[in-house]
Amino acid sequence: MKHFTHDEWLKYVKDEINEKSRNEFESHLYECDHCLNLYLQAVEESETSLPILSNETTFTDLVMVEVTKEKQTKAEPSNNNKKPFYQQALFHYFLAAAATILLMVTGAFHSIAAYAGAIESSHFQEKQPSVTEGVINKTFAWIDSIEKKEVDKK
Numbered sequence: 001m002k003h004f005t006h007d008e009w010l011k012y013v014k015d016e017i018n019e020k021s022r023n024e025f026e027s028h029l030y031e032c033d034h035c036l037n038l039y040l041q042a043v044e045e046s047e048t049s050l051p052i053l054s055n056e057t058t059f060t061d062l063v064m065v066e067v068t069k070e071k072q073t074k075a076e077p078s079n080n081n082k083k084p085f086y087q088q089a090l091f092h093y094f095l096a097a098a099a100t101i102l103l104m105v106t107g108a109f110h111s112i113a114a115y116a117g118a119i120e121s122s123h124f125q126e127k128q129p130s131v132t133e134g135v136i137n138k139t140f141a142w143i144d145s146i147e148k149k150e151v152d153k154k
Contacts, residue, residue, distance in 0.1 A: 001031070001032060002026065002028075003032065003034060003035055004028065004035055004038065004040075004120075006038050006041065006042060008025075009025075009035070009038045009039045009042035009044045010045065010046060012025050012039070012042070013042045013043055013046045014046060014049070027131070
């Protein structure tokens, strides 16, 4: 891992580096405690050259007002980004309701239910013999064939 020097952190604090390097320094701060300590030392050293705020609460309030304005402009859809009517959720709800009513009126749901009932009842009418019944039937058939052979021999 590459560490930055104290002088490089001073340049960072004084905003004397380009944007690409600034991003590299910032991402490095998340990973390296040693460089974080150097950065904090650089901030303390250059603290006297930083502007002094006359009223810190007013400054904080102004920043919060700007943040709120920014959030509101992002939350409000602009006219350029407005979706066409057929891509809006309300249109889809009306379309689904209309299709449901149409299928109910035409009897499609009733015929589907009747078809399902017919399949279900025919499935239950075709009773498959159990395994035990199959074994018993084959055993009787085998015994009958043996008896038939005995009768034919006589």
